[in-house]
Amino acid sequence: MATGPLRFRTPHIEELPIAQSRQSAGFAWVAVSTAHDDPAKNWGTTNRKRARASLGGQTEQQKEALSARVQRETERKIKELNSDNSRDVVIDIAKKPGSSTGGAFKAGKTTGTKKILASGKTFAHYLDDEEAEIARTGRRDGDADAPAAAQRASKTPLARRKPRADSSASHSPAPSAGPMAPPPIPRLQTNDSSVAPIPLDGLDDDDDEEEDSEDPLPRMPTAAEMEALLNAPPLTYNQVRSAPPPAGLPPPRRFCDTCGYWGRVRCMKCGAMTCSVVLEDVRLSGSRKVFVRWQALGAYSALAYHDFTGSIWTIVNMRITKYVWTQYVQEEPTETVFPHNEDRRHDRALPEGLSPG
Amino acid sequence: MARQKSLSTTAISPNDLASRTLILDNGAHTIKAGFSSHLSSTPISTTACHVIPNCIARSTRDRRTYIGPELTTCADFGDLAYRRPVEKGYVVNWEGEKAIWERGFLANAANAANNDESGLGCDPAETNLILTEAPNAPISLQRNADEMVFEEFNFGAYYRTIAPALNAYAPSPFPSTTASPAGIPLECMLLIDAGHSHTTITPLYHGRPLHPAIRRLEIGGKTLTNRLKDLISRTFDVHREDHLVEEIKEDVCYVSPSFTRDLERTWKGGRYDGREVDSSVVVDYVLPDYEHIKRGFYRPHDTDVMNLRNRALGIGTETGRREHVVTLGNERFTVPELLFTPSDIGMRQAGLCGTVLQSLDALPEGLRQAYLANVVVVGGTSLLPGFVERLESELRAAVDEATVIRVARAESPVKNVWMGGARLAADEAALRAVMITRQEWAENGEGWVRRRFVGKKGR
Numbered sequence: 001m002a003t004g005p006l007r008f009r010t011p012h013i014e015e016l017p018i019a020q021s022r023q024s025a026g027f028a029w030v031a032v033s034t035a036h037d038d039p040a041k042n043w044g045t046t047n048r049k050r051a052r053a054s055l056g057g058q059t060e061q062q063k064e065a066l067s068a069r070v071q072r073e074t075e076r077k078i079k080e081l082n083s084d085n086s087r088d089v090v091i092d093i094a095k096k097p098g099s100s101t102g103g104a105f106k107a108g109k110t111t112g113t114k115k116i117l118a119s120g121k122t123f124a125h126y127l128d129d130e131e132a133e134i135a136r137t138g139r140r141d142g143d144a145d146a147p148a149a150a151q152r153a154s155k156t157p158l159a160r161r162k163p164r165a166d167s168s169a170s171h172s173p174a175p176s177a178g179p180m181a182p183p184p185i186p187r188l189q190t191n192d193s194s195v196a197p198i199p200l201d202g203l204d205d206d207d208d209e210e211e212d213s214e215d216p217l218p219r220m221p222t223a224a225e226m227e228a229l230l231n232a233p234p235l236t237y238n239q240v241r242s243a244p245p246p247a248g249l250p251p252p253r254r255f256c257d258t259c260g261y262w263g264r265v266r267c268m269k270c271g272a273m274t275c276s277v278v279l280e281d282v283r284l285s286g287s288r289k290v291f292v293r294w295q296a297l298g299a300y301s302a303l304a305y306h307d308f309t310g311s312i313w314t315i316v317n318m319r320i321t322k323y324v325w326t327q328y329v330q331e332e333p334t335e336t337v338f339p340h341n342e343d344r345r346h347d348r349a350l351p352e353g354l355s356p357g
Numbered sequence: 358m359a360r361q362k363s364l365s366t367t368a369i370s371p372n373d374l375a376s377r378t379l380i381l382d383n384g385a386h387t388i389k390a391g392f393s394s395h396l397s398s399t400p401i402s403t404t405a406c407h408v409i410p411n412c413i414a415r416s417t418r419d420r421r422t423y424i425g426p427e428l429t430t431c432a433d434f435g436d437l438a439y440r441r442p443v444e445k446g447y448v449v450n451w452e453g454e455k456a457i458w459e460r461g462f463l464a465n466a467a468n469a470a471n472n473d474e475s476g477l478g479c480d481p482a483e484t485n486l487i488l489t490e491a492p493n494a495p496i497s498l499q500r501n502a503d504e505m506v507f508e509e510f511n512f513g514a515y516y517r518t519i520a521p522a523l524n525a526y527a528p529s530p531f532p533s534t535t536a537s538p539a540g541i542p543l544e545c546m547l548l549i550d551a552g553h554s555h556t557t558i559t560p561l562y563h564g565r566p567l568h569p570a571i572r573r574l575e576i577g578g579k580t581l582t583n584r585l586k587d588l589i590s591r592t593f594d595v596h597r598e599d600h601l602v603e604e605i606k607e608d609v610c611y612v613s614p615s616f617t618r619d620l621e622r623t624w625k626g627g628r629y630d631g632r633e634v635d636s637s638v639v640v641d642y643v644l645p646d647y648e649h650i651k652r653g654f655y656r657p658h659d660t661d662v663m664n665l666r667n668r669a670l671g672i673g674t675e676t677g678r679r680e681h682v683v684t685l686g687n688e689r690f691t692v693p694e695l696l697f698t699p700s701d702i703g704m705r706q707a708g709l710c711g712t713v714l715q716s717l718d719a720l721p722e723g724l725r726q727a728y729l730a731n732v733v734v735v736g737g738t739s740l741l742p743g744f745v746e747r748l749e750s751e752l753r754a755a756v757d758e759a760t761v762i763r764v765a766r767a768e769s770p771v772k773n774v775w776m777g778g779a780r781l782a783a784d785e786a787a788l789r790a791v792m793i794t795r796q797e798w799a800e801n802g803e804g805w806v807r808r809r810f811v812g813k814k815g816r
Contacts, residue, residue, distance in 0.1 A: 074703035220723040252700035
């Protein structure tokens, strides 16, 4: 009843015979374990990615799952780059010798400060607490009339948000009293242009009505607008983050993992970019430290190169070269470590006849 | 100690301000600390500003923990584990920060000797404090800072501000702007603070920040150092050597005006088209071993491979020392390139130029020209050669031709915020307008104090 092997791997599902089952036309799920089952599409690779690609492509769902994983990886790497303490360091602050009050000093003078000194919260905790509070109520920063509760705490940077209706929080709740204003404010009443170091003339005369088609100067904001701008409440941490660049720009640039030049070829198995065949060899050999070679590795990397040039002669050439290199050329182990290959070294099996190092 | 009479026109409560002000630019990498007084008339210079590493470092080789300023006494920076109380620009770990402050400048019996040397000892009750923090701090962190300053350290009066705002009081780096006296801020300034944890863009108007337009790019000196660590570790594992990689970054990295061109120059070529590497760009960095070589240095690339081995063994070097060399080619400029193209590592944020444009978009149209003509760059990361030129050329390409663009770096990018704070503190009227005394804090509570710091008046 099978209509043919399925495009994606599924666990083996077997239809159990029930007493009243009828012989009806239909279909049955058949487990397809490897590409060997389908000789038409079999390239002889054990490479799952190639097999997946050749067996008709992925569904949307699978593509999405893949890109989500990639995205999570990059985000993790970025967070690592931005981490403050490079490793989990626990450094105790040594007790100061000769401090007279000893313990009391250390712990803090009031209950409030004791709590602050003893708290082990990290910045991420504070940020989450603040986001939670904003989501629950309006922003508690002394803007007594909080913005409309409909405005959820959002992690989207401001530049990417769709415009919302103006909230009331942009205006200061209390008017500025005259004598309490700091010195800079009274200068707002003066001419904006008189002290400006910019060579723009006639700013005050510029109105909306003046339509100078050659050189229309944008309108300078009025004193009230400036006042509103200055009194606007500070934004939250997440709102201020720079937004992604507008879509439509070229995609992010990829570089070679080994040397840093433009990445031109991509490894099918792990997605690392390399700039040239030479460095692809270097990368695969695991950093000249432990010398492990196996022919299957040679095969798929040759295939990767094959995609690039499309010439069979090249494959053969490469294979032989690699084989020769494998057998007879060894390099002394040095102290280098390629973090990329470090964790995958255990996966490799040694073919017979070759020993490591 | 002489005290000023309180002026009746200001709103400060009858408690007087102390005569000296301690200005504390509390950064994630270093603290810039120094005194300024509104009573003295001596001009303020940057020599009064002391730079204190804001970290607690533990060295496994020495089995010692260096807190704050003690790091200058460290002889062996190898394998030094850092721990910073300031995370992402805000003081999170007050226990560590307190230890560093105490050793740095709070008068303390045990540290009296230290303080006399650096001239930074002070009694908090008789000192005003100007403290800076990064913009957009979570409220609880602001509250914690206020509470710590008043309750724990017992400062007499206090002003907490965002770091970019103080730059408006520093002398303008543009040669065409007339110098303003201390205490009067510059009118318009678009401040780019390229710091350790991140890069912030703050438009300032008369020294007050325009909050809706502040933007932050999450790439800072720390990101660049970590990225350089990853790149160097491809050949030589330096993941545990923070100090060393920072030194390498400061010595060797630069911002390239044309990224593609420089990248071509440092490529060794493929298998079939090998090339000569341009040795004006590629350098050899000699690593310090803290015994014979105390500080790393670099020299032009030596292409002879045998020399590399010889030098590592100590043959052919001066005094027969063993030199271990790391070759740095395109790492020199791909690392700072991150500031302008964060998508190189997959970060989904616009580069520095894009973030500046986002910030300007949040301002009224008429102000764009004003701010583009007054772009000031501060922060340790801006010391990279070529930074200002690259920023200017990118802005120029992104903005209308008729707009005037002036970009300048402050004379002392690291100490500029401190300079601004010192000049603010030197002017009594400006100082009185912003300071909050302990009594006011006790009377009005922390919410009122916080609003005052942001600039809102009234209850």
